[in-house]
Amino acid sequence: MVERIDSRPRSSTTTTAFVATLKRELILAYKRKHDVVNPFMFFLIVATLFPIGISPEPERLSLIAAGALWIAALLASLLAMDNLYRADYEDGSLEQMLLSPQPLYFMVLAKNIGHWLVSGLPVVLVSPLIAYMLSLPEGSYMTLFLTLLMGTPVLSLLGSIGVALTVGLGSRGLILAVITLPMSVPVLIAGTMAVTETQNGASLAGYLAIMGALLLGTLTLAPLASAAALRISVS
Amino acid sequence: MWTWFHQLGSPKWFYELTGRWLPWLVAAMSLLLLVGIVWALLFVPPDYQQGNTIRIMYIHVPFASISLAFFPLMAIAGTVTLVWKIKLADMIAKTAAPLGAWFTALALASGSIWGSDIWGTWWIWDGRLTSMLLQLFLLIGVISLRSALEDTDAAAKACAVLSIVGCINVFVIKYSVDWWNTLHQPASPITTSGEGPNGPEIWVPLVIMIFAIYLFFAVALILSTRNEILQRERRAQWVQDLVRTA
Numbered sequence: 472m473v474e475r476i477d478s479r480p481r482s483s484t485t486t487t488a489f490v491a492t493l494k495r496e497l498i499l500a501y502k503r504k505h506d507v508v509n510p511f512m513f514f515l516i517v518a519t520l521f522p523i524g525i526s527p528e529p530e531r532l533s534l535i536a537a538g539a540l541w542i543a544a545l546l547a548s549l550l551a552m553d554n555l556y557r558a559d560y561e562d563g564s565l566e567q568m569l570l571s572p573q574p575l576y577f578m579v580l581a582k583n584i585g586h587w588l589v590s591g592l593p594v595v596l597v598s599p600l601i602a603y604m605l606s607l608p609e610g611s612y613m614t615l616f617l618t619l620l621m622g623t624p625v626l627s628l629l630g631s632i633g634v635a636l637t638v639g640l641g642s643r644g645l646i647l648a649v650i651t652l653p654m655s656v657p658v659l660i661a662g663t664m665a666v667t668e669t670q671n672g673a674s675l676a677g678y679l680a681i682m683g684a685l686l687l688g689t690l691t692l693a694p695l696a697s698a699a700a701l702r703i704s705v706s
Numbered sequence: 707m708w709t710w711f712h713q714l715g716s717p718k719w720f721y722e723l724t725g726r727w728l729p730w731l732v733a734a735m736s737l738l739l740l741v742g743i744v745w746a747l748l749f750v751p752p753d754y755q756q757g758n759t760i761r762i763m764y765i766h767v768p769f770a771s772i773s774l775a776f777f778p779l780m781a782i783a784g785t786v787t788l789v790w791k792i793k794l795a796d797m798i799a800k801t802a803a804p805l806g807a808w809f810t811a812l813a814l815a816s817g818s819i820w821g822s823d824i825w826g827t828w829w830i831w832d833g834r835l836t837s838m839l840l841q842l843f844l845l846i847g848v849i850s851l852r853s854a855l856e857d858t859d860a861a862a863k864a865c866a867v868l869s870i871v872g873c874i875n876v877f878v879i880k881y882s883v884d885w886w887n888t889l890h891q892p893a894s895p896i897t898t899s900g901e902g903p904n905g906p907e908i909w910v911p912l913v914i915m916i917f918a919i920y921l922f923f924a925v926a927l928i929l930s931t932r933n934e935i936l937q938r939e940r941r942a943q944w945v946q947d948l949v950r951t952a
Binding site for chain 2: 632636637639640646649650652653654656657660661664685692696699700703704706
């Protein structure tokens with residue numbers, strides 16, 4: 472490991488590294504707008520395919536609306552994940568991050584948060600509109616919005632492990648899906664159940680608690696696995 | 707303790723030790739399989755509800771119970787690979803993944819055949835079935851990651867990380883799917899613990915079959931790990947001597 476020449480206390484340098492990585496991620500996203508727009512468009516298009524593929528009748532659509540939105544969000548998140556480390560891997564900045572004396576955990580976390588802010592958050596924000604177009608039953612909008620808000624970061628954090636493991640591979644689209652999608656099942660279950668069960672009169676708090684537990688669990692553990700996977704992939 | 711640990715990590719030592727064990731394991735496995743299958747197929751009384759279909763249980767339950775062991779096994783082997791960099795652990799992890807996929811697929815297939823008769827359908831989205839299917843997908847993910855990475859060392863570590871993550875995930879999936887299922891489908895048509903209230907004429911052959919399939923698993927794992935050892939250590943002196951004398 473590189474020795475720290477800096478004499479400032481460690482915590483402040485860790486915070487600096489975290490903020491710098493986050494800022495860099497956001498600036499890069501701003502410079503490459505198509506990377507931000509593509510997953511978002513993908514989400515809209517997949518959501519459009521459901522009424523065409525299943526049925527345009529509002530009664531039938533309202534039954535599948537929550538699930539369709541969740542699956543569209545899941546696929547959009549998977550598609551967006553590919554950008555997370557690839558460019559950094561190709562231009563060598565990932566290697567610099569690995570060499571830096573700051574803990575990789577926080578830089579991975581910052582990259583994940585930055586990535587979610589530009590790829591996950593737009594999907595969450597537009598979801599009520601799409602939900603309306605898919606005739607989601609009245610009164611479920613808040614549930615859907617809140618669960619997506621808490622669930623999409625989990626999808627990003629889990630996907631980050633898969634991307635980190637496969638970042639060195641040439642063609643990895645399919646393998647990433649095979650690794651990541653089965654892991655996303657608990658979030659999908661919690662998210663869609665929250666919507667359907669609150670329609671039946673169950674309280675929202677319990678589902679939000681489970682979602683929060685999944686979020687906190689992955690927020691603390693997934694960057695550890697991602698960091699370990701990055702060290703393996705870049706060696 | 708540490709010399710023992712390092713000795714265990716030596717592929718050569720493992721190869722010689724298992725070479726001595728294998729005849730005994732195979733003999734015990736064959737005996738138990740023979741007794742178990744003959745007993746289960748010919749002598750177990752037909753179930754009062756399920757008739758002769760109950761005999762599928764003697765294949766299904768052993769396979770299903772052992773396929774749950776694969777992710778913990780791979781996670782432990784992966785941890786050993788990451789922490790102590792013992793090659794043997796990775797060889798076991800590598801051979802365990804396809805075996806696990808086969809065992810899981812067989813558990814699903816035998817369960818499906820059983821279900822086609824008893825439930826009247828080959829597939830339902832029951833919690834247990836769904837979590838097994840997802841475990842199969844996760845195992846296939848580990849296998850395809852292994853085959854995609856060309857460098858043996860990197861593949862070993864990457865698969866170790868994925869196995870550890872997958873092991874945690876399998877448990878979360880198991881609980882979430884059960885929870886999903888129990889709210890939607892309260893009564894499961896049958897339970898695998900159906901043999902509980904029945905007499906020993908039902909469960910003794912089941913126990914024999916479980917031991918037989920566990921031995922089958924051990925033999926299959928040892929055989930494929932031995933192949934892997936020969937493959938990876940092909941440049942070692944002892945392997946070349948072995949090939950020359952054979």
